Amino acid sequence: xxxxxxxxxxxxxGIAGAVQLKPGNIFASESKEAQGETDLVAVMGxxxxxxxxxxxxxxxxxxxxxxxGNKVVVKPNIGWDKKPEFAANTNPELVAAIVKxxxxxxxxxxxxxxxxxDEWQACYNNSGIEAAAKAAGARVAFAHDEKYFKEVSxxxxxxxxxxxxxxxxxxxxxxxxxxxxxxHGGAKMTISMKNFMGIVWDRRYWHxxxxxxxxxxxxxxxxxxxxxxxxxxxxxxxxxxxxxxxxDVVTAKAxxxxxxIVAVDTAALRFFNQFKEMRIEDVSHIQKAEKAKIGTTxxxxxxxxxxxx
Amino acid sequence: MYKWFKRGRVLVSLAVAxxxxxxxxxxxxxxxFFFSSFLKVQFVPALLGxxxxxxxxxxxxxxxxxxxxxxxxSTLCPLGTLQDTIWRVASLFRSKRSRRFxxxxxxxxxxxxxxxxxxxxxxxxxxxxxxxxxPYSNYGKISSEIISRSEQFLHNILSSIFPDSIFFRTYxxxxxxxxxxxxxxxxxxxxxxxxxxxxxxxxxxxxxTTLGFISKFAAFRPVINKESCNKxxxxxxxxxxxxxxxxxxxxxxSRCVACFNCxxxxxxxxxxxxxxWGKRDVxxxxxxxxxxxxxxxxxxxxxxxxxxxxxxxxxSAPLNTSDGIAPPGALSIANLKSNCTACxxxxxxxxxxxxKPATGEYGINGLLMPVLSFEKHFCGYDCNVCxxxxxxxxxxxxxxxxxxxxxxxxxxxxxxxxxxxxxxxxCGACDEHCPxxxxxxxxxxxxxxxxxxxxxxxCIGCGGCEYxxxxxxxxxxxxxxxxxxxxxxxxxxxxxxxVVDDFGF
Numbered sequence: 001x002x003x004x005x006x007x008x009x010x011x012x013x014g015i016a017g018a019v020q021l022k023p024g025n026i027f028a029s030e031s032k033e034a035q036g037e038t039d040l041v042a043v044m045g046x047x048x049x050x051x052x053x054x055x056x057x058x059x060x061x062x063x064x065x066x067x068x069g070n071k072v073v074v075k076p077n078i079g080w081d082k083k084p085e086f087a088a089n090t091n092p093e094l095v096a097a098i099v100k101x102x103x104x105x106x107x108x109x110x111x112x113x114x115x116x117x118d119e120w121q122a123c124y125n126n127s128g129i130e131a132a133a134k135a136a137g138a139r140v141a142f143a144h145d146e147k148y149f150k151e152v153s154x155x156x157x158x159x160x161x162x163x164x165x166x167x168x169x170x171x172x173x174x175x176x177x178x179x180x181x182x183x184h185g186g187a188k189m190t191i192s193m194k195n196f197m198g199i200v201w202d203r204r205y206w207h208x209x210x211x212x213x214x215x216x217x218x219x220x221x222x223x224x225x226x227x228x229x230x231x232x233x234x235x236x237x238x239x240x241x242x243x244x245x246x247x248d249v250v251t252a253k254a255x256x257x258x259x260x261i262v263a264v265d266t267a268a269l270r271f272f273n274q275f276k277e278m279r280i281e282d283v284s285h286i287q288k289a290e291k292a293k294i295g296t297t298x299x300x301x302x303x304x305x306x307x308x309x
Numbered sequence: 310m311y312k313w314f315k316r317g318r319v320l321v322s323l324a325v326a327x328x329x330x331x332x333x334x335x336x337x338x339x340x341x342f343f344f345s346s347f348l349k350v351q352f353v354p355a356l357l358g359x360x361x362x363x364x365x366x367x368x369x370x371x372x373x374x375x376x377x378x379x380x381x382x383s384t385l386c387p388l389g390t391l392q393d394t395i396w397r398v399a400s401l402f403r404s405k406r407s408r409r410f411x412x413x414x415x416x417x418x419x420x421x422x423x424x425x426x427x428x429x430x431x432x433x434x435x436x437x438x439x440x441x442x443x444p445y446s447n448y449g450k451i452s453s454e455i456i457s458r459s460e461q462f463l464h465n466i467l468s469s470i471f472p473d474s475i476f477f478r479t480y481x482x483x484x485x486x487x488x489x490x491x492x493x494x495x496x497x498x499x500x501x502x503x504x505x506x507x508x509x510x511x512x513x514x515x516x517x518t519t520l521g522f523i524s525k526f527a528a529f530r531p532v533i534n535k536e537s538c539n540k541x542x543x544x545x546x547x548x549x550x551x552x553x554x555x556x557x558x559x560x561x562x563s564r565c566v567a568c569f570n571c572x573x574x575x576x577x578x579x580x581x582x583x584x585x586w587g588k589r590d591v592x593x594x595x596x597x598x599x600x601x602x603x604x605x606x607x608x609x610x611x612x613x614x615x616x617x618x619x620x621x622x623x624x625s626a627p628l629n630t631s632d633g634i635a636p637p638g639a640l641s642i643a644n645l646k647s648n649c650t651a652c653x654x655x656x657x658x659x660x661x662x663x664x665k666p667a668t669g670e671y672g673i674n675g676l677l678m679p680v681l682s683f684e685k686h687f688c689g690y691d692c693n694v695c696x697x698x699x700x701x702x703x704x705x706x707x708x709x710x711x712x713x714x715x716x717x718x719x720x721x722x723x724x725x726x727x728x729x730x731x732x733x734x735x736c737g738a739c740d741e742h743c744p745x746x747x748x749x750x751x752x753x754x755x756x757x758x759x760x761x762x763x764x765x766x767x768c769i770g771c772g773g774c775e776y777x778x779x780x781x782x783x784x785x786x787x788x789x790x791x792x793x794x795x796x797x798x799x800x801x802x803x804x805x806x807x808v809v810d811d812f813g814f
Binding site for chain 2: 118
């Protein structure tokens with residue numbers, strides 16, 4: 001009896017496995033790796049979800065970055081206890097779209113978290129990100145206590161030699177960085193590299209030890225995001241990064257994505273510069289990162305695709 | 310019949326004690342004010358909050374006591390319920406004989422002097438003494454310091470078992486004096502109740518003494534029928550107030566908490582809860598005397614409230630020095646010190662965990678009252694929880710709009726300590742956290758750096774800048790405003806609409 005049951009379940013399991021594998025195989029054969037990869041995509045004029053879909057398609061689909069069975073982290077900016085219209089945090093619809101896409105690519109788990117500045121539960125709630133991410137099938141991780149962070153050394157860092165990084169980043173297979181484009185009083189701009197401040201525990205150290213250099217140093221981390229997606233649907237052009245009123249926000253309807261964190265920050269900065277003057281030399285972490293050979297600020301040397309909707 | 314009275318009393322008292330405890334626990338006091346609304350139905354909070362919306366509650370409590378005597382003490386008072394519970398648990402471990410109560414003579418001088426020393430300072434704008442003795446507030450301290458901490462400990466054990474679904478609760482600041490006061494008080498009450506039932510209520514408790522005066526003229530009072538009584542002492546041995554004097558056949562109603570124990574146990578129905586208004590017993594002089602005392606007490610309480618009303622308008626001498634920042638809604642440190650009984654409802658409700666019991670920030674007469682500390686976090690801009698949970702009116706309820714303009718302190722910037730000056734590198738952590746933009750960044754030097762500049766009129770003292778400042782010696786410090794002010798509204802900076810339809814690269 002027992003043996004029969006075992007055989008039955010083994011057989012069923014085998015069939016289930018075969019069925020599950022099948023769509024994955026099709027997916028893999030469809031991947032656009034051969035097509036000559038796009039390095040950076042800029043999209044304009046749509047809603048966050050449409051822009052994401054157009055952008056990721058032109059990057060070669062999410063399966064270029066997320067493989068079947070991957071544990072994925074999607075790291076938005078959830079720093080502030082602000083509603084989405086204040087543009088202090090990443091757009092929740094965008095986060096949800098990315099989460100869904102990762103799951104459809106066969107990710108076993110998608111984790112969303114941020115080490116917030118304001119009280120974490122208020123941030124998770126009022127940003128709308130917790131609800132959106134959960135509805136899309138992600139697990140929302142906690143990041144409000146030091147115990148969720150682990151020491152990692154950054155041998156290439158000039159000022160930041162080590163940092164305590166969130167366990168979900170350490171444990172994942174790939175992670176996707178999803179910052180929101182904002183003006184910033186101290187760092188001048190906060191885009192992809194600055195978004196790393198939400199994966200570390202001790203931010204105060206950065207502020208006390210040459211903020212711009214520390215931002216660049218953290219991007220020397222060996223486990224970089226496979227993709228950076230900059231949300232510029234709503235852009236906080238003044239009083240950032242927290243903002244006072246919706247007067248600080250313009251609806252710019254744009255989105256940038258790239259595998260090159262320096263390039264995507266450069267592109268987003270140039271876009272921002274059209275609303276408010278901002279020199280790249282003043283946002284010095286971008287050039288410092290280029291110096292550390294993390295990426296390039298010269299957008300002519302990479303394959304850029306521009307999409308207007 | 311009395312059996313059902315007693316069961317009802319036990320049920321109500323447990324329900325109230327549980328509701329009040331839940332107002333102090335993390336898992337039940339987030340995102341709702343349901344449990345904390347029950348805190349207002351407490352005598353001292355209602356008395357102190359009489360000018361801030363508790364008038365109906367206070368009147369209802371008076372009517373309750375006027376009708377049924379100190380039934381308040383055995384239903385609504387959580388400390389009373391705690392003492393009964395302790396006695397009950399302790400009696401499980403004792404022989405029947407040692408479980409018996411005896412009659413004790415009233416400790417009038419002690420009771421009255423304690424009442425006087427706790428009430429008189431209230432007239433002069435200090436709620437300090439009452440804050441150490443008030444049964445509700447001390448129950449609050451026990452809930453916050455002991456029960457809530459145990460809850461947190463359990464929560465964190467669960468969080469290590471289910472790390473993905475239950476979060477770790479960062480341990481809040483431990484204020485030794487507050488913890489040990491609560492622990493000491495709990496031990497005192499435990500010892501008193503284990504050996505003598507409601508001894509605390511009938512010797513120390515100022516609320517018990519006050520309500521005792523009024524209950525002498527209560528409509529319903531426990532009475533012994535001397536004809537049916539055979540002096541079997543069963544009632545005495547069950548009277549946790551130790552107030553039945555069978556020699557005289559009298560019950561001291563000023564100490565009786567209307568627990569119905571005597572009526573339940575009497576085999577001859579000799580003790581009954583009788584309607585006493587308009588009835589005159591010829592050989593009992595108690596009613597007339599009781600009425601006089603009750604009236605005098607009510608009169609005194611009336612003048613007490615009137616006196617406080619006057620001193621409210623003219624707050625006693627302004628404080629020159631104060632190191633403490635009072636929570637929003639406190640109006641002023643003087644107002645806090647004259648209305649707060651340190652129950653810690655705000656301390657346990659603060660989502661940011663920045664309210665702590667004062668150690669010396671307000672001086673000795675402000676001990677254990679709530680003070681803000683920006684060491685671990687700062688005051689949330691979109692949060693008014695503390696002002697909503699305070700039952701006393703020590704923190705008046707603020708709308709979010711009012712809270713966002715309530716200036717509890719003002720920032721002072723020490724430029725020489727700022728990272729931008731000392732290290733010549735970018736920082737701006739303070740500006741980042743400033744919700745009103747009282748801190749903004751202006752160009753500094755020729756390296757494209759920016760340095761903070763402050764506008765103290767817009768600052769509300771939330772402490773975001775002080776908390777986050779990375780300098781070894783903080784460059785941003787909040788100075789308390791001993792009288793809270795209304796900050797200027799943050800400046801709304803309209804932007805020119807720029808039409809952008811290019812990527813810019």
